[in-house]
Amino acid sequence: MEEPMKVLITSAARKVWLIQAFKNALGECKESGVIAGDVNPYSAALYFADEYVILRRDDDPSYEEWLFDYCRKNSIDLIIPTRDEELPLFARFAGRFLNNGIRIMVNDEEAINICQDKKRFIDYCANHGFHTPHTYEKSDQIGAEEFPLFLRERFGKGSKGTCLVANQSELNIALNRMKDPIVQTAVDATEYSIDMLSDFDGNVLSAIPRERRVVVSGESYVSITRRDWTIIDDAARLSKDLGLIGHNTIQCFSKNGRNEFIEINPRFGGAANLGFAAGCNSPRLIVDMINGRKIKPFLGEFKENYVMLRYVQDFFIPQDTMECSLNDKSSHF
Numbered sequence: 001m002e003e004p005m006k007v008l009i010t011s012a013a014r015k016v017w018l019i020q021a022f023k024n025a026l027g028e029c030k031e032s033g034v035i036a037g038d039v040n041p042y043s044a045a046l047y048f049a050d051e052y053v054i055l056r057r058d059d060d061p062s063y064e065e066w067l068f069d070y071c072r073k074n075s076i077d078l079i080i081p082t083r084d085e086e087l088p089l090f091a092r093f094a095g096r097f098l099n100n101g102i103r104i105m106v107n108d109e110e111a112i113n114i115c116q117d118k119k120r121f122i123d124y125c126a127n128h129g130f131h132t133p134h135t136y137e138k139s140d141q142i143g144a145e146e147f148p149l150f151l152r153e154r155f156g157k158g159s160k161g162t163c164l165v166a167n168q169s170e171l172n173i174a175l176n177r178m179k180d181p182i183v184q185t186a187v188d189a190t191e192y193s194i195d196m197l198s199d200f201d202g203n204v205l206s207a208i209p210r211e212r213r214v215v216v217s218g219e220s221y222v223s224i225t226r227r228d229w230t231i232i233d234d235a236a237r238l239s240k241d242l243g244l245i246g247h248n249t250i251q252c253f254s255k256n257g258r259n260e261f262i263e264i265n266p267r268f269g270g271a272a273n274l275g276f277a278a279g280c281n282s283p284r285l286i287v288d289m290i291n292g293r294k295i296k297p298f299l300g301e302f303k304e305n306y307v308m309l310r311y312v313q314d315f316f317i318p319q320d321t322m323e324c325s326l327n328d329k330s331s332h333f
Contacts, residue, residue, distance in 0.1 A: 158218025
């Protein structure tokens with residue numbers, strides 16, 4: 001019989017699907033449970049967990065000590081951070097938590113910094129034999145034939161701040177309003193996200209490419225799994241080179257066997273649920289690894305041409321039920 005386990009998912013926000021996936025992974029053990037945490041009591045995912053906690057802001061100087069005490073008092077075994085901004089912070093104190101029996105599913109700080117800094121990521125790929133879209137330096141003279149171009153903020157996330165420009169005039173306008181732009185060739189190829197799962201030693205266990213058919217605000221709303229071995233092999237090699245652990249999301253363009261990587265989100269991506277359904281149940285496997293089970297790689301073993309259609313669903317709750325959490329800091333449902 002497996003040991004009881006408690007999992008804390010931070011910045012839970014609207015990630016109901018992730019809460020439910022970890023609840024299913026823990027099974028029926030009454031002493032196990034998923035705790036959803038967020039600073040905002042109006043976060044829908046809080047009310048789908050076994051328990052919830054209103055977190056302190058992670059820029060609060062007392063955050064680490066407060067979280068450490070909370071985890072010890074509530075017997076937390078595993079923390080799943082889900083927001084980009086909190087990842088470097090969790091990486092810095094992951095060792096202390098692990099020494100006290102609390103595993104944080106987070107990559108090391110150097111890998112996170114490479115993934116979150118698009119300039120460093122491009123340089124890393126160039127130095128390790130991976131393709132990226134052609135990137136222009138500030139001093140480059142760009143001819144009319146090189147348009148259209150795609151611009152992103154160096155430290156941006158999702159689709160925020162991105163734009164496509166068709167000529168020099170549009171480029172100048174975009175450059176003037178952007179803080180630290182990355183200017184690249186607009187790639188005419190199919191875009192993929194790859195759900196990656198690795199063990200705690202960085203060994204890649206699974207890689208599921210999913211074609212991004214419909215994207216809204218940077219998140220996939222229609223995706224289809226594809227068993228493209230060139231993508232699987234390149235993405236697995238990139239993940240292994242960076243030493244990534246746990247679940248990560250790699251993005252690339254692919255055409256005629258050439259894969260050009262654009263970024264890595266070192267966390268669960270917004271459409272990771274498709275990877276779970278297609279054959280890589282990352283929450284279940286992460287729980288197994290915490291319990292000491294050795295997982296063998298199963299690359300390519302997933303449902304191909306499996307389609308995800310996302311939709312928005314409403315749910316309703318009395319406001320006074322929510323507000324009690326602000327006084328108690330945690331509530332049970």
